[in-house]
Amino acid sequence: MADGLLSRRRFLAAALGAGATTALAACGSSRITASSQRSPLTGPVSQEITLTARQTQVDMAGRAVTAWAYGPQVAAGGIRATAGDRVRITLRNDLPEETSVHWHGLAVPNAMDGVPGVTSPAVAPGGTFSYDFVVPDPGTHWFHPHTGLQLDTGLYAPFIVDDPRERGGYDHEWVLMLDDWTQGVGPDPQQIFDDLVAAGEQQGSGHMGGMHMGGMGMDGGDVAYSMFVINGRPPGDPDSLRVKAGDRVRMRIINAAADTIFTFAVGGHRMTVTHSDGYQVKPVRADSLRISMGERYDVLVDVGEGVFPVVAEPLGKVGEALALLRTVDGPAPGQRRPEGLSAYPVGIEALQSDPAVELPAAAPDVTYDLVLSGSMAPYVWMFNGVTHDRARPLMVSEGQKVRLRLSNMSMMSHPVHLHGHTFQVGPAGGGGARKDTLLLAPMARADVDLVADNPGAWMLHCHNAYHAEAGMMTRLDYST
Ligand SMILES: [Cu+2]
Incomplete structure (x- = not known):
């Protein structure tokens, strides 16, 4: 195998x-x-x-x-x-x-x-x-x-x-875990975080600094990485899957990165997106796919004859993560940037829930606003104007239908992840995909609906590891 x-x-x-x-x-x-x-x-x-x-x-x-x-x-x-x-x-x-x-x-x-x-x-x-x-x-x-x-x-x-x-209805599966890599090849994560905080202070006082700062703003994340990997392997030694021409492969793509949104494409092939965050969507054809930290997408690919690059390109950063899909022996192709990466990527806005997994249409019993804000200088990221240590949980009761009105008032992207639940993007019953992690672009807004059916205290946080560490976490708590 x-x-x-x-x-x-x-x-x-x-x-x-x-x-x-x-x-x-x-x-x-x-x-x-x-x-x-x-x-x-x-x-x-x-x-x-x-x-x-x-x-x-x-x-x-x-x-x-x-x-x-x-x-x-x-x-x-x-x-x-x-x-x-x-x-x-x-x-x-x-x-x-x-x-x-x-x-x-x-x-x-x-x-x-x-x-x-x-x-x-x-x-x-x-x-x-x-x-x-x-x-x-x-x-x-x-x-x-x-x-x-x-x-x-x-x-x-x-x-x-x-x-x-x-x-x-497919012949093979391939799990592809995408990651930005620093451990052992660059500063360790705590050093990166300390440098982000220090650079924020210096910048705030008029000095510029920071060795590892992307300073990329917008979608580009906060940290420049020297390496990107798929299944722990860098482009110089890519993971590969060998199949027969004509086989159908289900790729399960997971973005495990701390600070990197990827655009994903398979050289010479279109994909059919079938699931987002584990939940079925109405199948959509895609040349490329946008996948933020914490998200998962499943796609089907009908494989042609040859050796094909499977590439995850970091948004706003230099580098690539690479794997190879092959039906024959031979070297990796010289031209390995898939054409699909130049097409507008399919993202969550293009996907609709399969009716079988939709939430029933219902007006919310309770609605909460969640405003995303923060800055590089000082390096602080917040929900509703406060960091995690000062956040008051959003309170719900079991059985309630809950609407979260997310609005990103910052110039950075934030993948918002909720534990213990899967929400529907847009109103319940409105056709949007079921998700547990939703990317909000700079200045973007989105409503999500969920049913409070899993009592407890649940984290609600940005899945950028550095943003979460800098305060962008709160909770959804059930009142008893
Ligand atoms: Cu964030």
Whole structure:
């Protein structure tokens, strides 16, 4: 089996054998078992998984790099389950500092959400914590720490949830985790953050500074990275998937970057977008796709004959992330910037929910305004004019229909992510896509509707790791 390849047929075949395991795309370990049983939390555990957060040496195109990861490689250690499975995942912390795991996109019970100080204690170095939940939502999801800037160290992996009712209709799957990379090749994330804060202070006092500052404004993020990777591999040593000409490939694309929006395209091919953040959309043909931090898109590609570059181009930054789709041997193509990258990318505004996953039309019981603001100097990012430490949670009651009116009053883009829920873009029943992460361009507004059906205290934050660290976080809390 080629790198990063998981054939649906092989997966299904494996799933039929009790306790069978097979390898998940981009994941070296083989911990995928599948069960068609839907089990309540009192039911049997379908999978016992140990996840070890650790420091590891990875090979980045011949360069030895010390990363933090959940497996021997970055983006390894992924989990695959079937919706309804009960999983027990024990996190073992072999890092020199506290950590946690958040299951991004999965509406798990609040106590399993992995936010230290809000839902569960931080896991100390040498410690463990067992997350135990019934896997709720089919689709392309992922996990990462909810502790400081650890997301930008390489700690992330896919969490793929199969829908037992889905027909499939493709030959192969390929999980592609996009990332901006600094750990071991540039300043570490804390240094980047400290420099952003220092540059903000200097700029505010009339001095310019900052080695790593993008200063790119608008969509370009705040940080210049020297490397961009797909499945932990830089362009000099790309991940690849080999298939037969005429095969249909389902790509599950996850943007795990801390500070980078990507435009994604496949050389010589158009894509059909089928899912956003794990939820079905009406299929849309796309030459290229815009994907912000925390978002996921699933696309289908009917593969022609040859070797094709799969490129994620960082918006407003220099560089590229590369993988290769091939049906034949041979070198990577010399001209590897897909033409599709020059087309206007499909983004969330072009997508409509599949009627099967739409929220029923309903007027909101409660409406909250969420104003996004902040600046590079001083380096502060806020919701409703306050940083996280001073934020008052948005209060809801179980069963309420909730509308969030998001307005970005800053000159930066912000992917807004809500834990524990999936909202509908635009009014409930209005046709917009179901999402848990929505990109707001500079000065953009959007309304999202959700149903308060998962009691607890839930983070609502910008998925730019540096913006979140600088204060752009609040909560959606249920009154008891
Ligand atoms: Cu932001």
